[in-house]
Amino acid sequence: MTSNVKGFTLVELVTVILILGVLILGVNGIIIFGSRIFVESSSVDQVIGQSRFSVERITRELRNAVPNSVRLTSNTNSQCIEFVPIVASTSYLTMPIASLTQVANGAKVMRDNAQSRIAAGQWAIIYPVSEADVYQQAKAKRFSLNKVTLEANSIDLEFAAPVQFSAASPRKRVYFSSDAVSYCFEQGGDLYRYAAYGLLEVQPTASSMPVARVKVLMGQHVVNDLGDNDDLPLSLTPASLMTNAIVQLQPRFSVLGETFQYRHQVQVINVP
Structure with missing residues (x-):
């Protein structure tokens, strides 16, 4: 009887496996290279x-x-x-300043905006012309606020104790800040x-x-x-x-x- 069964020879199978192996290695190299470029670019x-x-x-x-x-x-x-960031700044109307007014625990400044950022616990700083004026409280250029009261067009400031700033600002500027x-x-x-x-x-x-x-x-x-x-x-x-x-x-x-x-x-x- 004649058999019609067909198939692949061992040589053909080995040849196909070798070709597929080469293709897989090539594709794998391309994938790895592309992945490395992506990772490096992302970094x-x-x-x-x-x-x-x-x-x-x-x-x-x-x-x-x-x-x-x-x-x-x-x-x-x-x-x-x-440095010391500015929380708010405005012009003062009344302020206890040496040679201008007596020692006092209150002051009045212009209201900076509708929702004022000036608050108790901040520092009021006037005319700092050196870093010592900012960081050394003995220079009497900064004092801490104890209370802030908002008025219609102004803000009333209250210090923890009677104070007196050592110098006036030429443009009557006062800065308010918190920590450095x-x-x-x-x-x-x-x-x-x-x-x-x-x-x-x-x-x-x-x-x-x-x-x-x-x-x-x-x-x-x-x-x-x-x-x-x-x-x-x-x-x-x-x-x-x-x-x-x-x-x-x-x-x-x-x-x-x-x-x-x-x-x-x-x-x-x-x-x-």
């Missing part, structure tokens, strides 16, 4: 986005700083920039924001921050050499009679062997 985009956010955040806050409150400190472990804020580039490549630690006469470093503070991670992968004065991420040109304070931001970031650097200048435009 780069994440670091770039994070760095842009941190630089923009520092810029916005510095532009809203109390005049002459910006100061800088550096060591081999960290570099920190500190610090941005610290730290050894290891991290950037942190410190807040809610008060106003200290001596500027704290990252390692000397009070225990009672709020610490938030703002950026990573910073590769500036904090021991090299020519490679620090921050520099400060203090205010003078001719110019406002200028902060130069120049942090370098690194990801997957690639390094990029920002060169950004911030002018602190507020004046006493």
Whole structure:
């Protein structure tokens, strides 16, 4: 009897298996290569986005700083920039100021807006022409508010005790603030924001921050050499009679062997 059964020979099967193996290896290489490109691109985009956010955040806050409150400190472990953010500002109508009025525990200022941001517990600061005027209470340029009463077109301020500011503002400006804020580039490549630690006469470093503070991670992968004065991420040109304070931001970031650097200048435009 004649058999009509058909099939593949062993040689044909081995040949097909070899061809499929080669195809699988090629496709697998393409998939792995594409996945690696995607992961690396995502990592780069994440670091770039994070760095842009941190630089923009520092810029916005510095532009809203109390005049002459910006100061800088550096060591081999960290570099920190500190300033006092403005919560509100307005013009005063009556204020206990030396050579103008007697010591008093009350004052009156113009209402800044319909929903005033001035509140008890804040600092009232008048005519700060140096960082000492902001951070040293003995200079009599800042006093704490005990009570705030909103009137129709003005705000009544009450201090905790009778006070007297040491100097008047040429334009009768008064600034209101709470605690200082610090941005610290730290050894290891991290950037942190410190807040809610008060106003200290001596500027704290990252390692000397009070225990009672709020610490938030703002950026990573910073590769500036904090021991090299020519490679620090921050520099400060203090205010003078001719110019406002200028902060130069120049942090370098690194990801997957690639390094990029920002060169950004911030002018602190507020004046006493």
